[in-house]
Amino acid sequence: MPRRHSSLATLRSIIATWEERKRFRWELKQMSKNNPHLIDDIGLTQRQVEAEIAKPFWQA
Incomplete structure (x- = not known):
């Protein structure tokens, strides 16, 4: 039983x-759309944001 x-x-x-990644990528996408200047503030490029958003939830 302990193994189960x-x-x-x-x-x-x-x-x-997985849920955390999904939520993070959704928030990043919203930030990219609504406040693109914040992307620079967190030190990412638009290309990096697009690459992160495009990942499936199971991929780190």
Whole structure:
């Protein structure tokens, strides 16, 4: 049973990471559209933002 609990905890952690990436990329996309000057403030180029936004949620 402990192994099953560990597997479930690992799965929850993976899903939480995916959700965090999805949310971050959505926020980055919104920032890029609505406040493009903020992209410079966080030290990214538009090309870097586009590359990050284009990644699937499972890719780091």
